[in-house]
Amino acid sequence: MGSTSAHGETGTGTGSGAGPGRRDLIKRSAALGLISVPTMSFLTACASGGDAPKAAGAKAAVTKENPFGLAKGTKLDVVVFKGGFGDDYAKAWEAAFDKKWGTSSTHLGTPEITGKLQTRFNGGNPPDVVDNSGAQRIKLDVLAKSNQLADLTPVLDAPSLDAPDKKVRDLLIPGTVEQGMQGGKCVSLNYVYTVFGFWYSGKLFKEKGWTPPKTWDEFLDVCTKAKEAGIGGLAHQGKFPYYINVVIMDLIAKKGGLEAMKAIDNLEPNAFEGSAAALAAVEALYEVVEKGLLMPGTNGLTHTESQTAWNQYKAAFIPSGSWLENEQIKQTPDDFDMRFLPMPLLPDSALPFEAIRAGAGEPFIVPEQAANKPGGLEFIRSMLSREWSTIFAQQANSLTVVKDGVDPGVKLRPGTQSAVAALKQAGTNTFNYLYPDWYSEMDSSIQDASNELMAKRIQPKEWIKRAQAAVNKAAQDPNAKNNRRS
Template sequence: MSDITKSELDRRSLLRRAAAVGLAATPAVGMLSACVGSGSDEKKDQATGTKSADNPLGIDPKAPVEIVIFDGGLGTKYATDVDTPMYKKKWAESEVKYTATEQIATTIKPRLNAGNAPDMINNSGADMMDFGAIVKAGQAADLTDLFAAPSFDIPGKTVGETLVPGAIEQGTYDVDGGRKPFAVNYSFTVFGMYYNKKLFDKNNWTVPTTWADFTALCDKIKAAGIVPFAYAGANASYYMVRAIMTSAAKIGTEQVLKDLDNLKPGAWQAPAIKQAAEAWGQIGVKYMNKSFLGLRHTEVQLQQNQDKVAFYPCGSWLENEQAASITPNFEYAVAPYPSVTTSDQLPATAINAAAGEIYFASTKGTNVQGGKEYLRVMLSKAAALEFTKLTKSLTVVAGAADGQTISPGLTSGNDMLSKAGKDVFMGYLWDTWYKKMNDASLEAVNALMFNGGDAQKFCDTMEKVAQDVAKDSSISKNTRA
């Protein structure tokens, strides 16, 4: 791959798929329905048991359960060494049939269509299946009873009550006139400004929460001979798009982003969008290195590891991606984007975060409830903590990693998430739904940040593209509530 590395593509896919699996409207699901067959119409005998306080999903304690896990960046040890032993400890007479593969669609799609699928499937990777089509075909089980069931290990709470805000919604679809959850999006990415805590401590620099403090600190950093803020224009422009969108949502709430997704006329001219673009554009004018327009993400990230860059906008995969370049003098930490105005409707602690990595129970398995019970085990606090220790990735189980020192960046991200509380929002979907808008945004944000900081031009460019898309009858449209 010439301009974009495989890891970069995988990360983009994760972010966009994480968004796309949730909040999808009926037209989007319907549009994809031709991609997956409905499968065998023959009724399968399902393993079931008696519901009780100890068995809230009513599984058959002796029935085997089959799971398939994607063998990718997260590895498989969390399944083999944590989840499966926990399941077996609870249901000793049940055999767990386990398979790992890099080729999810190639392996699973024929079995779904034949009506003999595994009971729980991890749908991920470059060969992931189109989950919207799976839902439309009736091959994914409704998880309402899972989220309503008691938590596996948190007394007094349902599974749903133990999850971060938006986790259930992100796997919910409009089907048959109602909204139902069909997916567990398990891994959780937080976004913000990453920096070297040791560098900041050494210089007595305080992480800013207001824009005035942000620019004042940038002045000090610049005077010290360090680039205050940077991103790679060659292949990571979408990091900067996300920063601007996050600031806009903090100014005017997430509704600002929903209006963009819904192609609402004038949405790109909204005061919150223009204020965010204007503020960030001036950061580009005063504090960025213009040569970074031609650099790739790893090149800029390496410069940050060498203390040549102070703040870098990114997601929580960054620390793991740069592991080989981290020196003893570098310690990752992350902060929310500062409040742009003194009247932002969301607090300075508000952040954008997105769940990804789809797991679902299949209606075409022989033990659907067993598949759901396996998910209930995964969504326990104990299993979530061990997942984080093994993968250095947070999960959607709220507070599962609280108090743990797993790695500096992860600890900082978890602390930021905890402080955000209810002020966590999922972001936007227009870049996933409309390629024309995504392509235009990458060029427009580079022009804004590297070529003069013209916020009105940025807004005009995106408004025109958005309305061109809205008027184009050949493009299928989606809506967001």
Template sequence: MGSTSAHNDTTGLGRRDLIKRSAALGLIAVPTMGFLSACATGGGGGDDKSSKPEGEKTAKNPLGVKNGAPMEAFIFKGGLGDQYAKDAEADYKATYGVDVKHTGTQAVGPKLTPRFAGGNPPDVIDNSGADHLDMNKLSSQKQLQDLGVLLDAASIDDPNKKVRDTIHPSTIEKGKHGDVFDVLYYAFTIYGTWYSQKLLDSKGWQYPKTLSEMVTLCGEIKKTGVAPWTYAGKYPYYVHFNLFAQIAKIGGMDGWIAIDNLEPNAWTKNDAVKEVLEHYEELAAKKYFLEGSQGLTHIQSQTAWNKGRAVFIPNGSWVENEAAPTTPKDFGMAVGALFDGTGDKLPHGTLRAEPSEPYIVSAKGKNPAGGMELLRIMLSKKHAQNFATKVKSLTCVMDATEGMQLSPGLASASKVFKEAGKNIISLQLQEWYPALTDEKLGGLTGQLLTGELKAADWIKKAQAEADKVAADSSITKFKRTV
């Protein structure tokens, strides 16, 4: 991920759970282990249930929040800002008569590591950003509140509906450690190829349906003196948002799950890997990437794209909010679904879309019921719509934006999501093994896009790197079946 200062300056990199790591992760790895050791032996008194403030459970207060009991929220303040959380906290205050102690920061891990070690963590945390806490280890140490009680609580909007029935099912699946649901991914990110609808319309260009149509269109675009593509060359794993999902679309989820599970030869024996990597090799060979892209940050590449120097960029739906300062008013930001290849296992219109922005409640906080109640408030239609308005992004609350006047990028993201139906791809490799994807494979992808590395060599080297991780007993492994 490069230097953290770049992200602190732009506040751009961490509002989603995937894009936050690589080199910067090393800044928190050692202290995280230290605090977990401390947690195992210290701070145990925080989990004495009798010390928790308890209110009467009623239809309107299903979690039993005690009026006036102190409550603290720690919110990552990156590309999404933290005003949406403050708005929900205002409603919490109106109901329970207490100001929520609010901290907005980009340094979630460094600031909270000593507090977890001391047994006095805040009640609710938006655990995003480059310096996030390690949730896998927090969960294994029983530091995370089981949020099953939140899922089974009545929703704010309809007391006859449980919270679990109002949110996207993938949110529940992704938020589990084993059988325990202890992470609420509040946002819902749409990944894909982003472009200006105004630019395409003005040139008479159509968004391509296939990889080969994309190559053909790139040739047409280049003739006009504009680059077909740009990307964040300083952080080339941005390209993986599309590249990885494209492999899953063409080769099917079984083939991708083998990659997620670090199975032997998962990269080398999957024909879709070869097809997709050769596509990117062709784009590089024909010089279809904006010259100098390899030296650009995510913000710089987005600015070049906004200024019309390139037509396409791989990104997630946070880009509309993040790039807003440089986006022309009539830009017409739009996103397209994945391209068709040869003999695809998944149909046209398949999209990568995943829960993001992880919220956790501290099991050893002073007021876990209050922490869960703040999340219940955020999961109301009112606050899901407020989030969409404030940060131009979807939440995990299903159909919350129906009937709203949406910003161009969000409207486009909502449209392709609806059109995809059940054909939604969710990947885990970047989440589980960020050092592998963001540093090792990211480095290979950077070389591929500058023409320094052939597709065949990328695949061989990627398999070798995955095999190293699989053989490293110091790295916790995860398995998925769906």
């Protein structure tokens, strides 16, 4: 759902650099998705009552078991984005935290992060921990520039709850820390390991005799057959063009390779203009528009409206991250058989069909001015335990960035199984963009251009021009020199 990694009404990419670490993910989720339900007796436990809560800023002695000096009996203020993952997982976390630490947690689950929290940040009384995701998230780069975010390096260097002889950072999937960097400092913990691409119904494809496409021409062929059958080819979440940018950006990375992706993140003067891969990607998507292969009306729909229409077999494909299954759980027919599809290839692509965008999303932050900053930091450390990771996987049908982070036992849903199988096939051929978190204004400008493109108000070359202008503007930011990927 943020951050680019986003879900629900996200605007978010989610990043993990290309490269190693995927075998750890597959190893831990084994045949996919067998995870076991943790002992849930704590879910009904409450913090012990009696004494009045201590002041939020109270501190205890710093020890190896209590590395941030969290005082028992303090209050903890937690706010989470309530979107594709819901917020039941967070309520379970808070109950476990209160039981262990004697804290008294308050909980707010909302899709309106900015609306609920902007005045609190401005007034110097932000929550202690925030899941800052969704379309209405507060822009991380803006918070970072105004020194509103606590440095999470102490959490990364603290002892792991699962292996106290190791640091927390040593038990995270590679790329996790990189995704949370702003200006050379780690200020957010992207928690959910997400894959991005197309999704389709296994039932519909079987009934129609369609083969999941591996090339863009094959993709257009299925969309054409869908149109002939009275079904839309491609649905997208028109009011949130972040989603259609998944298609464009994945096509660019797979066509031009990792260098094409890095050129965008590193704000190169030829990131879009002069990039054959970028132009080919935008022209390929525009062909879907020109041939009338979009689901009718999709440009004007919200994420849930378009996804529900897709669940009703009104379109063959829809782009999204792997939060989609949990977000649509109530709208998805039992026999829908949700499946993940890597982005089909353009001719002469540098990366193989199996390559997918995958990485860490759903950014959690601890505000610098949090009243109970030790509590916020300890909450983040607890999230990175196997116990809490298993709770999340079981409640939200998604994997986390914790290596071997789920217990074997309970089978996950078809879409999640499909996504993990795709990760296994991708191996080290994964990639992810960092610019949405690093440069929110640039991201918004590119989304606006894509909105115009899908409505046929601009042509592909104009899209390229606008995207490059957004890159050039971001490059003028003095902080950009600290955001580089090699």
